[in-house]
Amino acid sequence: MTDLRDVLEKHVGGAGAPGAVALIARGDETEVVALGSHDVEGTTAMARDSIFRVASITKPIVAAAVLTLIEDSLVALDDPIGKWLPELASPSVVRTPASPVEDVVPATRPITVADLLDFRAGWGFPADFSLPAVRLLFEQVQADPRNPASFPAPDEWLAKLARVPLLHQPGEAWLYNTCSDLQGILIARVSGRSLPEYLAERVFEPLGMTDTGFVVPPEKRARFTRLYAPGDDGPVPGSAPDDAWHTLPPFPSGGGGLVSTADDWAAFGRMLLGGGSLDGRRVLSAESVRRMTTDHLSPAQREASTLFLEGQGWGYGGSVDIAAVDPWNVPGRYGWVGGTGTTAHVIPATGTVAVLLTQLAMTAPTPTPLMREFWRYAVTA
Structure with a gap:
C-alpha cells in the first residue's frame, strides 16, 4: 500500500526537488514526512520545521487579513x-x-x-x-x-x-x-500598520504561526531551505540569494512574499476548517470563512481562466473545486499553489489540511507531477 513517503520519494533527489516536507492532517491525526535536504549538496537534512519560501500560498493568508478589516467595519x-x-x-x-x-x-x-x-x-x-x-x-x-x-x-x-x-x-x-x-x-x-505588523498581530500570533513572515531572523537561518529551478542537469540555484531574506523587503508582497513551515500553514488551514477559530482563538467569523472558500466566478469567467485554473472556481485568495473532474478534485476543496514548488489546501468534506513544501520552482502555471500525486493521496488515502 502506497504511503506518503512513497509519493515523495519518486520526486525528491536527482533531477527533482532536493527535499520536501509534506503534512496531511485529518482531525486529530497528522501524517508528516520530511525527505531529502535543504540544498543539492545535502549539507542539512530536511526537517518538519524547515522554512520555505511559500510564494503564492501567501495569497489565502493575505485575503483572510482583508476580511478582518471588514469584520472590524474599517472597510466594506x-x-x-x-x-x-x-x-x-x-x-x-x-x-x-x-x-x-x-x-x-x-x-x-x-x-x-x-x-x-x-x-x-x-x-x-x-x-x-x-x-x-x-x-x-x-x-x-x-x-x-x-x-x-x-x-x-x-x-x-x-x-x-x-x-x-x-x-x-x-x-x-x-x-x-x-x-x-x-x-x-x-x-x-x-x-495604519505595515503589512508584516498587521499579519503578525491578527493572523500569525493568534494561530501560533511562529515561523511565518517576510524575513528569516538569524536564529532561524539554519532552518531556511535554498531555492532552485529545474536545469538540464538537475536543479540550479534560484533567482535570489538567501540573504535577500535577511532583512525586511521594501515591498512585502501580498501575492507571494511569505516564508513559512508546513505546521504553520496547517494551523491556518485548521482555522478555516474550524469556522474561523483554532483552539478557541478566533481569527475570522464563520461567514467570512464561507465567503473566502466559496466560488465567486461565473462559468464564462472560469472557462476563460484555463491557464491558471483547471475547471476550479475562485474564492478569496485561492481556488475552489466545484466538480470532481479529476481524482484529486473534491467539491469544496480550497487552496492554492506557489511558484516555488508549494501547495496547500483544506478539504471541508473530510476535515483535511494538506500542505506540501518543496524548494524546486515551477516552470509553468500548471501543477507539477508531484503536486498532483500528493493531492490524489490526500483525497484518497
Whole structure:
C-alpha cells in the first residue's frame, strides 16, 4: 500500500526537488514526512520545521487579513478602493483586450474591495501574455516574488500600476496575481500598520504561526531551505540569494512574499476548517470563512481562466473545486499553489489540511507531477 513517503520519494533527489516536507492532517491525526535536504549538496537534512519560501500560498493568508478589516467595519466589500488607494480612483480600460495601451475608455464603475478579493479588478495575468496591456503591466510592476529586492516600495509600485490601463472593466474577468499585492497595500493603508505588523498581530500570533513572515531572523537561518529551478542537469540555484531574506523587503508582497513551515500553514488551514477559530482563538467569523472558500466566478469567467485554473472556481485568495473532474478534485476543496514548488489546501468534506513544501520552482502555471500525486493521496488515502 502506497504511503506518503512513497509519493515523495519518486520526486525528491536527482533531477527533482532536493527535499520536501509534506503534512496531511485529518482531525486529530497528522501524517508528516520530511525527505531529502535543504540544498543539492545535502549539507542539512530536511526537517518538519524547515522554512520555505511559500510564494503564492501567501495569497489565502493575505485575503483572510482583508476580511478582518471588514469584520472590524474599517472597510466594506462594496467600498471603492480609491478611498484608500487614490492613485487607482479613476482607472482607464483598454477598449478591447487586444487594443493598444493608448486606446482606452473610462472604467464604468470604481474598483471595489470585493474586486480585489475575487481577482476581478481588471489588472493581472490572462491566458495571453502578449496582449499590449499585459506587456505594460509586466514592464511597470511585475517583479519576481522569489526575489524580494526586485520590488520597489509600495507607493512607487502603486504609482507605476496607475499608469497601466485595466485589461477588462471591473468585475468582468478573473485575472491572476496583481490583486493580492494590492490587498497587501490596502491592508497597510487602512490599518495604519505595515503589512508584516498587521499579519503578525491578527493572523500569525493568534494561530501560533511562529515561523511565518517576510524575513528569516538569524536564529532561524539554519532552518531556511535554498531555492532552485529545474536545469538540464538537475536543479540550479534560484533567482535570489538567501540573504535577500535577511532583512525586511521594501515591498512585502501580498501575492507571494511569505516564508513559512508546513505546521504553520496547517494551523491556518485548521482555522478555516474550524469556522474561523483554532483552539478557541478566533481569527475570522464563520461567514467570512464561507465567503473566502466559496466560488465567486461565473462559468464564462472560469472557462476563460484555463491557464491558471483547471475547471476550479475562485474564492478569496485561492481556488475552489466545484466538480470532481479529476481524482484529486473534491467539491469544496480550497487552496492554492506557489511558484516555488508549494501547495496547500483544506478539504471541508473530510476535515483535511494538506500542505506540501518543496524548494524546486515551477516552470509553468500548471501543477507539477508531484503536486498532483500528493493531492490524489490526500483525497484518497
